[in-house]
């Protein structure tokens with residue numbers, strides 16, 4: 218799964234327009250249907266803590282954001298909701314938080330054990346950079362997918378936006394997780410201030426070298442209460458082009474439609490489903506906590522069950538009965554990548 222060169226023509230794809238862009242997106246959609254049919258994985262996310270020891274300049278939950286009411290969700294209410302009140306279409310749950318080892322011990326580990334015992338849900342976690350013993354404990358408790366985004370491909374940019382640690386450390390953690398039995402999904406931000414298309418192409422190429430089973434493309438949105446407020450948001454076309462190029466480079470990967478796609482463009486979520494995405498996420502964070510899980514702005518566009526199911530139905534897709542963790546657990550041979558050069562030259 219580490220065939221460097223798969224994305225060798227990515228730069229032309231990032232800026233594709235007109236007929237070349239249409240061909241790129243059509244090919245990405247066709248590759249998705251060819252590999253996954255019309256089924257889309259449906260997971261839930263619960264955001265369990267907005268405490269964070271990190272200070273990423275693109276995030277509203279950074280530790281220097283003093284005006285934010287910090288919270289940790291309670292195990293019992295999350296467990297009750299996920300066991301007894303989750304939407305029928307949900308096969309998996311992603312437990313997500315700021316980088317907060319306290320919530321990992323006090324809430325996440327007990328919740329994984331409860332869900333493992335009481336439900337058939339596949340379990341993903343997105344908890345930041347932790348120590349290897351804690352990774353092992355999470356995996357041994359029943360989680361199987363770790364989401365760790367590398368954010369960008371250029372070390373100086375990574376440092377400038379104050380992403381956690383260094384890029385080299387982040388990549389080392391991705392490899393450590395994969396080596397220790399996790400299925401790893403990663404991701405990057407497209408359109409950070411000053412980022413040229415060549416950098417987004419480099420992110421695609423970097424993704425292709427990593428031991429991943431999935432990857433996301435998140436549009437840069439200038440957060441209201443971050444040091445990057447006032448900077449321009451990502452060019453939506455380039456974001457969707459990155460998604461399409463990612464799909465063509467890795468037809469076998471699971472690519473999520475991230476909720477921020479709706480902030481970059483009206484109906485962006487649906488456009489993501491036409492550009493290669495095959496995973497949707499219903500936000501089940503308790504309502505009273507949602508407003509304080511602020512990555513971009515307090516007035517969030519929450520992907521409710523109705524919005525998610527409407528989007529996939531409108532695109533002629535259906536919820537997958539097979540869960541994501543179950544899919545990942547089976548051996549998935551890498552499919553031959555589509556040659557980007559044929560689409561963009």
Ligand code: SF4
Nearest residue numbers: 269271273276279315
């Ligand atoms: S992006 Fe993640 S690690 Fe960075 S400040 Fe936000 S919650 Fe913390």
